[in-house]
Amino acid sequence: MARPTPLSGFPEWLPDARVVEQHILDTLRRTFELHGFAGIETRAVEPLDQLLRKGETSKEVYVLSRLQEDGSGGDRADKQLGLHFDLTVPFARYVLENAGRLTFPFKRHQIQKVWRGERPQDGRFREFVQADIDVVGAGELPYHYEVELPLVMAEALGALREIGVPEVRVLVNNRRVAEGFYRGIGLEDVDGVLRNIDKIDKIGPERVAQLLVDECGATAEQAQACLDLAAIHGADTTVVDRVRALAASHGVESALLDQGLSELGALITAASRRAPGVVVADLKIARGLDYYTGSVYETVLVGHEELGSICSGGRYDTLASDGANTYPGVGLSIGVSRLVSRLVGAGLVAATRSVPAAVLVAVTDEESRAQSDEVALALRARGIPCDVAPAAAKFGKQIRYADRRGIPFVWFPGRDELADDGSTTRGADQVKDIRSGEQSSAESASWSPPAEDLWPRVVPAAQ
């Protein structure tokens, strides 16, 4: 077998980068669980007809086939399956399937890989990890969850600042504001306007204005009003006043707009109290997906805005429906692979070592390997990760084995020594900090490494 090469779009990490990713996943999970979100996983596949309900995503689905379809009937009866491209569609299906066995409002987190059948030359990830939180209600879902969920994500991402993750900014908007405003100035193609407003950062306001005229039947004045709304942003409730003033200047009167502004104001007020400066209202945030009905969220890394949103979501009045019942929800999703890729690629964070072991127990000779194993057993029983040298090589070579892996301590089991009277005594074990060269006697029943050396840590990289 020739040396294989990576597959474009399918990122894999070396052990040290995997330490970074695992730390991030553990930190996210802990924050989610502190907030009461139960962890679930769903299968990787869904029936293709479910995945294709949103027409826009059809190009991105990987379809599965069994290599040897046997025509025995079992397959024909079986639905065609595809890999899920997000965690929202599977979650909606899980809620419907298990509605009778769940308690609502149901708060869940879900951390899994998703797949998108992108063209290989696009340079996009075709497999990546998402970390989602959602709250879903049966029939109704109070507005306060729209305030809480972005704050949970801000806290989860904020907990990563100590490892060197840049500050985040959560940009929020409310679909009701946009829809109330657009309809109030006489534009009925709300989805069309939103889709184009979403392109402002990519193609600039002038071209968006032209698209609004060409595609959405706007007059030049209506298009300008949309751009004026999109230009409003800020971290305090004066944003609400500015939208109101703009609406008044166009003679807009809309209950929908009023409700949206009241919600947006509540979100900004609560956020500025609980996480000052983190949440910013930004009226140009539109989110392409048309199932959002209330708050929408995007999140950028400060100083890395060109990376785009690393955590997005919103409120949907109908996450799922089985005819008899409707399940509204609100949720956000972190693109973990994109985050890890940037953190590692830009050298922002680093693992203190690539292996778990804090200690390498040296082996004096193969006959005494059992003695080294006993030391390792005693250390592990006290929660100290360790490795035993692969071979009884010269100690210099064993120390290099530890050094190459970043293992900070090497343990030398005591040797039997022959006394003058013919008796043997076991010399004391020694442990060496190979960074400082410091060496001292130690007992495996009591010695511990400093807490900061116990497990690999993730730290801001030296710039």
Add this chain to the structure above:
Amino acid sequence: MARPTPLSGFPEWLPDARVVEQHILDTLRRTFELHGFAGIETRAVEPLDQLLRKGETSKEVYVLSRLQEDGSGGDRADKQLGLHFDLTVPFARYVLENAGRLTFPFKRHQIQKVWRGERPQDGRFREFVQADIDVVGAGELPYHYEVELPLVMAEALGALREIGVPEVRVLVNNRRVAEGFYRGIGLEDVDGVLRNIDKIDKIGPERVAQLLVDECGATAEQAQACLDLAAIHGADTTVVDRVRALAASHGVESALLDQGLSELGALITAASRRAPGVVVADLKIARGLDYYTGSVYETVLVGHEELGSICSGGRYDTLASDGANTYPGVGLSIGVSRLVSRLVGAGLVAATRSVPAAVLVAVTDEESRAQSDEVALALRARGIPCDVAPAAAKFGKQIRYADRRGIPFVWFPGRDELADDGSTTRGADQVKDIRSGEQSSAESASWSPPAEDLWPRVVPAAQ
């Protein structure tokens, strides 16, 4: 959308069973890391030609196609991809791809889902989680790893006994013993004999003997000798003596057999010292896969032997090779989904609750929700998972919300009270253990639940 039904072969867990699975995964990972295994993940897909190198598995592969192949050339140049059916093939590829950036011997653990394109009516899992450990060397790999790896797995599974997982028995054999013996009695089709010996538990020794005669060119006497070898088992080194005696009675002289017996004896000796009674030599363990070259392992749950092996593996002299270098390895794989399915299905284990929250903070009225949020903030800052009531319903309803989720404590924020002189004072917060009904004053800056209530635990189920 009608209520969806489960897909056969794709298990999913409700939140309480997911607590069990997550606990098992966390426990396995911790044990693996205490032993110095670095965690990695590989992508879910491999080029189809790599997956099909072992002819036997071809029926089980799920092949991917993009829904809308566009014929632009990008796809034609792209290799056809399939979902991995185990973690060994991807690991071998990862080792070759990254050989220059890894340090050998390389110890890794890998916990991921795998997929098998089984016929839907077979009732087998088509998606399941595996937890693997392997050590791989560059050019050589000392025998002592063949002793250590099954002991790591025994320790990992043993750490689950406190939650109610039954005792495990690791059954070990050595391919060299079998091959040396078969060749010594004049049978050359070693793979064929092994494949049939592997069927003893399924079809019985008589039919295996017939197959050895029909398919492997054995005489009745040779077939009987193979069955006699397969019948030998035991937890101490008398097993080695019994094999030697059997070989001698057939006049077998084989250096390969001697090496195998010496290795098997070392494994049993070390195992009986480090984990008495856990490892048993069983000469009928054959493992179907033909790449094993030394030790082979299977693991059964005592009392659930009919479940088959839940943790299997062995030594392979050529895990991977790129022409210039060969990478021998030894590893084992736990079938986590099968284990969880049995534990939950047979009611052996249970989660103390299905949600992370230890405390539900009640909401007196929506105007004072911020006060409840502050309590939750203070508790979470001290690592106490909590949830805030979804609505300011009557307290009885809020208590039922907690009760239905198994949340043990409900917190009532103090209310403002009007004194005779017109001033208001804030009454003390109260916390209620809803299991006992006991209620007392508490401060969110200092109160903690008992340690056993802090997080959901997994415990042996009441039988």
